[in-house]
Amino acid sequence: xxxxxxxxxxxxxxxxxxxxxxxxxxxxxxxxxxxxxxxxxxxxxxxxxxxxxxxxxxxxxxxxxxxxxxxxxxxxxxxxxxxxxxxxxxxxxxxxxxxxxxxxxxxxxxxxxxxxxxxxxxxxxxxxxxxxxxxxxxxxxxxxxxxxxxxxxxxxxxxxxxx
Amino acid sequence: xxxxxxxxxxxxxxxxxxxxxxxxxxxxxxxxxxxxxxxxxxxxxxxxxxxxxxxxxxxxxxxxxxxxxxxxxxxxxxxxxxxxxxxxxxxxxxxxxxxxxxxxxxxxxxxxxxxxxxxxxxxxxxxxxxxxxxxxxxxxxxxxxxxxxxxxxxxxxxxxxxxxxxxxxxxxxxxxxxxxxxxxxxxxxxxxxxxxxxxxxxxxxxxxxxxxxxxxxxxxxxxxxxxxxxxxxxxxxxxxxxxxxxxxxxxxxxxxxxxxxxxxxxxxxxxxxxxxxxxxxxxxxx
Numbered sequence: 001x002x003x004x005x006x007x008x009x010x011x012x013x014x015x016x017x018x019x020x021x022x023x024x025x026x027x028x029x030x031x032x033x034x035x036x037x038x039x040x041x042x043x044x045x046x047x048x049x050x051x052x053x054x055x056x057x058x059x060x061x062x063x064x065x066x067x068x069x070x071x072x073x074x075x076x077x078x079x080x081x082x083x084x085x086x087x088x089x090x091x092x093x094x095x096x097x098x099x100x101x102x103x104x105x106x107x108x109x110x111x112x113x114x115x116x117x118x119x120x121x122x123x124x125x126x127x128x129x130x131x132x133x134x135x136x137x138x139x140x141x142x143x144x145x146x147x148x149x150x151x152x153x154x155x156x157x158x159x160x161x162x163x
Numbered sequence: 164x165x166x167x168x169x170x171x172x173x174x175x176x177x178x179x180x181x182x183x184x185x186x187x188x189x190x191x192x193x194x195x196x197x198x199x200x201x202x203x204x205x206x207x208x209x210x211x212x213x214x215x216x217x218x219x220x221x222x223x224x225x226x227x228x229x230x231x232x233x234x235x236x237x238x239x240x241x242x243x244x245x246x247x248x249x250x251x252x253x254x255x256x257x258x259x260x261x262x263x264x265x266x267x268x269x270x271x272x273x274x275x276x277x278x279x280x281x282x283x284x285x286x287x288x289x290x291x292x293x294x295x296x297x298x299x300x301x302x303x304x305x306x307x308x309x310x311x312x313x314x315x316x317x318x319x320x321x322x323x324x325x326x327x328x329x330x331x332x333x334x335x336x337x338x339x340x341x342x343x344x345x346x347x348x349x350x351x352x353x354x355x356x357x358x359x360x361x362x363x364x365x366x367x368x369x370x371x372x373x374x375x376x377x378x379x380x381x382x383x384x385x386x387x388x389x390x391x392x393x394x395x396x397x398x399x400x401x402x403x404x405x406x407x408x409x410x411x412x413x414x415x416x417x418x419x420x421x422x423x424x425x426x427x428x429x430x431x432x433x434x435x436x437x438x439x440x441x442x443x444x445x446x447x448x449x
Binding site: 045065067116 | 197
């Protein structure tokens with residue numbers, strides 16, 4: 001099967017790779033760019049483990065072909081901490097509030113929450129629950145995930161009590 | 164599973180896309196948001212030989228009010244509707260329904276027109292399209308036609324769209340301030356496909372009587388359906404709580420519900436009754 005050369009800029013680093021058209025963005029990130037932080041659970045758009053940001057928008061990387069992302073910028077979980085490993089406020093909140101158990105869903109939740117906290121509108125409890133309902137946690141650790149994202153929103157001044 | 168192999172085309176213009184569709188016919192498939200197409204390919208339920216990706220065609224990326232209608236281009240994403248895209252009841256109804264469409268990361272990619280082309284029986288946009296009387300602008304190489312919503316939905320996942328055609332635009336009437344639109348749906352988990360939904364639109368005359376009424380139901384049969392008897396029962400009188408309840412009861416009677424082990428027919432009818440009542444009452448509450 002013919003491969004097409006494409007360029008993905010992931011966390012600021014350009015990756016020149018060659019992909020079959022059917023290669024999903026998630027597989028390209030993991031297998032062609034070597035960035036295995038993005039996880040694949042269901043591979044059909046239900047679980048949210050593969051959530052990444054594509055040109056700033058939250059997407060499921062298993063429902064997007066890599067070839068469609070040619071020339072675009074992607075942010076993955078590897079881009080959250082500083083190069084020396086210091087956790088960002090969201091990651092710190094997950095650590096502090098036990099927002100992960102087995103950790104498999106964590107990269108997806110972190111990217112989903114990253115997008116939520118970067119939106120203009122402040123986050124209240126209803127919006128927090130509405131947006132986070134997108135992703136599945138097989139450990140069912142939802143309460144601590146909500147607590148962690150709530151704490152992160154408060155720490156960066158994005159939290160608001162419901163009107 | 165991984166998707167089966169396919170050839171990929173990324174045309175830059177509508178004309179180029181239509182030429183590709185004409186060439187590939189049954190073997191070609193339009194890729195817009197991909198949020199329904201890609202899962203069906205991952206399950207290998209769909210094996211198109213060629214995908215024609217329209218995401219780089221700027222002329223399909225529009226959503227504007229024009230000539231009393233809202234014109235929604237093939238690249239308008241679900242997320243665009245989360246805040247009203249136009250003042251008045253139509254924009255408000257779309258915003259009310261948008262939050263029920265899957266989840267945020269799906270809404271950033273999935274498109275309004277893609278939902279109409281896919282025609283899932285539980286699609287919010289399909290139900291609204293039928294309720295408000297949408298018009299589909301369909302293009303093929305060397306031709307164009309307009310298809311009213313009443314002729315669009317044929318059966319589960321099946322529409323009037325031919326394999327060599329592109330659904331370029333859907334238009335909805337921009338209803339005036341004398342209209343009251345309602346929406347309600349029921350599902351067991353946030354973002355799931357609805358077990359039942361109702362879209363209602365009532366026009367009130369200056370005396371407060373119902374002058375026009377439309378009720379559409381989704382997720383309860385192979386296509387969205389109109390509850391015409393129920394809607395007609397509201398005409399010519401004020402929309403009192405008793406009349407709304409009676410109309411909701413009529414809506415629950417007039418169709419053959421989809422039935423499965425988890426949702427027996429009588430349960431689905433009861434959900435239709437409840438959703439229709441909630442949609443009607445909600446539309447008049449403000």
